[in-house]
Amino acid sequence: MPYIPLTGPEKRGLLREIGVSSLDDLIRAIPSALRGPEMSLPEGMSEPEVQRLVRDLGALNTSGLDFLSFLGAGSYDHFIPSAVQEVISRQEFSTAYTPYQPEASQGTLQAIFEYQSLMAELTGLAASNASHYDGATSLAEAALVALRHTERPKILIARSVHPHHREVIRTYLAESTCRVEEFGFTAGGGFDRQSLAAKLDADTAGVIFQTPNFFGIVEDLAGIADQVHANKSLLILSGHPASFALFRSPGEWGADIAAGEGQPLGMPVSFGGPYLGYFVTTQALLRRMPGRIAGATEDADGKRAFCLTLQAREQHIRRERAGSNICSNQALCALAACAYMTFLGRQGMREVAELNLDRATYLREKIAGIKGFEVAVSQPIFNEFVVKSPVPFAQIEKKLAAERIFPGVALETYYPELRNRFLVCATETKTREDIDRFAEALAKC
Amino acid sequence: MLISRDDRLSFEKSNPGRRCVTMPKERLAKASVPAGLARRDPLLFPELAELDAIRHFINLSRKNFSVDTHFYPLGSCTMKYNPKINEWAARREKFAALHPLQKPETVQGMMRMLAELEDGLREITGMDRFTLQPAAGAHGELTGLMLVRAYHASRGDSKRMKVLVPDSSHGTNPATAALVGYRVIEVKSNARGRVDLESLKAVLDDHVACLMLTNPNTLGVFEENILEIARLVHEKGGLLYYDGANLNPLLGIARPGDMGFDIVHVNLHKTFSTPHGGGGPGAGPVGVKKHLVPFMPYPLVEKKGDGVQWAPKPQRSIGRVKSFHGNIGVLLRAYVYLKMIGRDGLLRVSEGAILNANYLREKLRTVFPVAVDEPCLHEFVLSLKQAAAKGVHAGDVGKRLLDFGFHAPTVHFPLVVSEALMIEPTETESRETMDLFIEAMKRIAFEIETEPAKVKNAPYTLPVRRPNDVLAARKPILTYRDLLREEAVAAEARVG
Amino acid sequence: MNFPENLRYTRTHEWIALTGNKGKVGVTEYAQKEISDVVFVELARKGHAVAQGKAASVVESVKAAFDIYAPLAGVISDFNQALESNPGLVNQDPYGAGWLFELEVTDPSALNTLMTAAQYAEFIQSGAGH
Known part of the structure; x- marks a missing residue:
């Protein structure tokens, strides 16, 4: 059994030292009506099998590395040293x-x-x-x-x-x-x-x-x-x-x-x-x-x-x-x-903040230039902002999935009055090419 | 020399202009911060070269005890080995790089993992449904008591203002009940460390919302009257809450759901081997019986056809208890552990935990008296009342153990035992390790007789001696700036 | 242990010194020792009305927090500001500089319900105070 050093002979040794003949002698306080429940659970697996299982499960997930992700809304993809x-x-x-x-x-x-x-x-x-x-x-x-x-x-x-x-x-x-x-x-x-x-x-x-x-x-x-x-x-x-x-x-x-x-x-x-x-x-x-x-x-x-x-x-x-x-x-x-704060240090921390502002501002400018899409360009932002789209968000999400892009988070879920509006986020992890690609894909919606 | 003597803070190692990581230079837009919104104060972060920063943290790590370096016989904390495959799994980008607001279709592996973990927890505890959201045991308790409140409220039963807790309970139990607005009533333990049935009956009436119980309790013994206790509480319309801190010795042997508990929380960082991380993150999933499902927090997972989806919000849900879906990284580790152990392994875990605890108890009961002198389950409590006569307290023995390379047991808890030393070895410790621990305990018992001062002033071999906690509390120094201020005052005093 | 004659005592180890309807309150030497090093005093609030035997202040050591109960009913009229920066005064001088708060007592005649120094000493001796 993994992680348990106790061998068969050792178990008998421990029981002898304790002065009882079986485990049952130690758990008499547990009413017999409760003991030995039926459980529908699979048997344990070996480590290589579990590694394989985890990889297989992982393969069913599309991560922010498989797709270009502009999701934020309270959880942000940042560079980690x-x-x-x-x-x-x-x-x-x-x-x-x-x-x-x-x-x-x-x-x-x-x-x-x-x-x-x-x-x-x-x-x-x-x-x-x-x-x-x-x-x-x-x-x-x-x-x-x-x-x-x-x-x-x-x-x-x-x-x-x-x-x-x-x-x-x-x-x-x-x-x-x-x-x-x-x-x-x-x-x-x-x-x-x-x-x-x-x-x-x-x-x-x-x-x-x-x-x-x-x-x-x-x-x-x-x-x-x-x-x-x-x-x-x-x-x-x-x-x-x-x-x-x-x-x-x-x-x-x-x-x-x-x-x-x-x-x-x-x-x-x-x-x-x-x-x-x-x-x-x-x-x-x-x-x-x-x-x-x-x-x-x-x-x-x-x-x-x-x-x-x-x-x-x-x-x-x-x-x-x-x-x-x-x-x-x-x-x-x-x-x-x-x-994180120590490795970034005084300069790095400020640069990260500046880069977020820079990438989000660039993305906002790009989207502002797409016909039909609206953004409030004068508002001070940090790394995300709201986009109003000419078509329902679900449609955009679907089209961009084909381009391997997560476009953002629909606001209607949380604010019913904010229809066709979504939140996009660009952190320092985004490059000019990423943002250009996103804007191009949006323009095709 | 093993441990670096450079004890300075990172701030004190700082040198202007040094840095570790570099960031992209290119700027894509002309972005500026409006004057009224710009930060004005300088950011006094440390400035270090990467080697110095790494050395700083690695040397800090070497000043810690940890499960991977030392035996931790900490009662009620279940400091078992944290398998490395758990860490391997949690680091996979196919899990770590998933955004919580991705559509379920794009995260089916994750969703399936959550659903299977819930299945496993249900089977192991005998409950009907689990929320995986709570971030810790105490957070699970809070969720559980909110469920209790919502349940009674839905029945128009507003008179139930009392929550019963045994006097041996964990401190979080009464604190949680009070936080949710209940009056806490303590139930006395009997001489054998169990809930005293007569005392229970005396306080049990139709004003009781819930009884919170840890079973086995903090004395390491099973509440043998649990079925009777459940009957009594339910008869009066109250609910029964299971604090899962001590679930480890029951795996595969008995289930709280079968004992009559309506709500349970499970500490994945104890029973399910996820690392404690120096105090978190943990996870405290909460399981309930059918009648409480409509009140559960959301989101909940649900199998649908071939896939797994988010379930519709329960009709009378108490709401969210946390952002997003829970401490996923911890849940994933627990899932991996469950896969490794499986049904057959559960019994081996509990058996190992019980045998190890009883072996230690048997060997130590002649050294110090055991609070409840009968076979225990996962842990037992020694009382150092006699040593106290020599001026040595349970806490001192804990400190002296550090010199022998063992973490201290849980000290001065439970409160019902004076000078308590609570010991839980877990199933992952070998007999050889336990024998060394027994030797150390015997040696300390001898020292108490022969040179008590040595025990009272321990430890001697760690990075620091006992910190002055009175000074720390009287004059809180909580940041580097506080420290600078304190040093300036001291310097001025010297000059003056 | 020192229990001054001019004070009256409670079973919860507070003392009160009554002059007219003003009563100064603190903890006894016995309590001070039981509490051990006081690290913080949550001061009673001025103008707050308290019933006899109700918590009016909290005294903390590193490992415990103790409620301090009003020996008599009244309104808090003053508190010991010095404890804010120097809570150790409670240990050093429990009957003097370590006083906790002052009470405008509603019914000064209720003083008779409290123990005298001799009665309190006996109470401690008997072990009933534990």
Whole structure:
């Protein structure tokens, strides 16, 4: 049997040492009525057979390498330095447990500390946790922090925030005494200031924006922090983290919490996970921050050392009084993000952001030149934008499949009123030839 | 010297102008950032050459214990071997390079994998349907309790505000129940570490929404009255939730579904061999019985003809609990493990886990007293109450074990045992490894008698000694900038 | 262990010093030792009304969090700002600089329901406080 060292003779030896004659003697507490269930499962396979099976299954998939993909919408195909994969493949990282024993986990702890430092730097805020499950759950935790901190019952969220993220927040708050309201966006796709003003009230605990928003538009949040803070609510910002290297960071906008999807920082699209949720906040809200946090301190000899800290907030201590039930982070993903940001470094991080803006802008210009297609060329974008097509999107998708291209994501799925509109994304992975080919194929639709 | 002495942060190794990767130079458009939207603050990221950066991370990795380098007898964590074929599979671009919003027709291999994994989990646990979305055990619990809430609400049964948890439960159980808005009521354990039936009856009424149970429980023993417990809870209209943290010793032997549980979560990073990653990512799929299917989160997979599709959203779904479809990379690893093990292997896994735990228990019970002195399943708990008289606590023994090259067991948990040391060897450890561990434990027991200070101040041979966690919590230093500020203050104090 | 005569005590190890209707509240030396190194105090909020025996503040050590209960019903009128930067005061000087909050007591006569120093010492001695 794979992975189990126990041989037949050894088994008998163990039983003898234990002082019983069979396994049955050890599981007497299990009622006999429950024992030996019928299970319809295939027998185990050998490793070569399983490798073959996985390859065969893989062959049934069309990946973003088989096709030219312009899919984004919350999951982005970015270049990942080869070194990142090497780092996260180190078994000393990947097969380690949660760093509850700091002396035996300085590698993981220092990496988390560096991840926290990098995220704080990128978002322009003071303190980061060690990560959440993903962007959606991180935003939901941010909403919970706002509700608890202000002791108010309402979360106000822009409709231009990722639909999945909005849904998860609703799931988390369903049937509680709290409620979620949304404010709209204008015809141009940016958030609607009037709609926000109408709904920002004395019940509002927190206001959530995404920038760049789900439509790819970089929001102008001038004056928003003042407006939200004057109302004694918290400002929560989400958005593509690499964009913060080029555009104003959440901290620069005056946000109290930055929470969102960290996948673009070195994680492959992987059909949706594992990713990581970043969560960064101000000094003032530090003690309200859920999740794991690494801190620097000294060891018994006065040497710098790292350990998990502020643990008295957490479930294993506070049990039912804890602010969140989370007891893990996406540590290996946080390591990937840490390595990604380190290998890109100061210059690389900015260049990646610039290249995204460049490729998306070029693609937008190309599509703007195609008869029948409409794009809003004056809107500030980062790496994706909305296209209005003269024909139903399904038709475009079908035609472009023949050209081995994934053209984008239909918006009608999430916004019934946005018919014939789709979201396209071009990251730094796209070349001039890729984009030209896409535009040519679209022109033929 | 084995471990690099260069303990600096990447930031402290930075040198302006250095870099690792280079990016394409060509620009295709004239794009600029509107002045009002541009970042103003400099980005103080480290600047390193690639060799220095790689060396930085590889040397960090060497300061870790891990399953691949050390034995981890961590109770309730099931630190079994993480097969390498899992990693091989997860790295395949035919899986890793799939976008989550691709049409199902273009990802049939992936969809089939998900459907088969669900089938496997259903068979193993005896449940009717699984969502693969939850990202961790605690996330599975949250999903499960939202299902409980939705189920009772759909019946207009709004008076159920209580969730029962045994006093030996994992901390996430009460935390989750409270998060979903329930009042948590603790149920006492009896002298043999099981739920005390009389205590249960005393708190069981028609205000109880659910009882959360780990079985075998955190003392490593099976709740032998489980069928009676299920009957009592169901009789009062409550639901039964199974915390799957300790499923490993039941594989192929007994199923939570047959015990009467309505909802279960399974920790794939425990029972199904996916690596812990230093604290995640994991996956905590949630299985339910038929009556709860209409409330399940979506998306769910469903076989249709030859293929696999996304199922229609269940009528009264609680909604999404996560973006997209779950921690797919973790699910794929668990699927590969299931294929390798198969039906025949499940019993070998549980048998190995039980035999190993009992072997350790038998050898250690004369060294330190066992909390519940009877055959255990996957784990057992030692009580170091007597050592505490010498001023040595369970945590100290854990620290001293590190010097012997063993990770500490779970310490000071469960809370019902004073000075608890919770030990779970798993089926993948050999007898030779366990014998070395037993030797170390005996040696430490001797040290407690002869030189307790040595145990109290351990470890001595690791990259650092015990970190001052009081200082860390009183004065949180959470980033490089905090560190710079702290150092500036210290420098000023010296000058002053 | 030191339990000053001029204070009254609760079974949950708080002390209160009442002057008129103002009562200063802290934890006892016994509690301070049980808690071990205090790393953070979640301060009571000014103007907050609390019933007798209800949680008014939280004291954290590295490994635990302890609710601090109001010895008498009242409204929180002040809290010890110094604990924000120096929570260790609770350990160093539990009856002085380590006080937690001040209470405007609704019914000062209820003080009689609390233990005297002698009664509290006996309570601790008997092991009932565990």
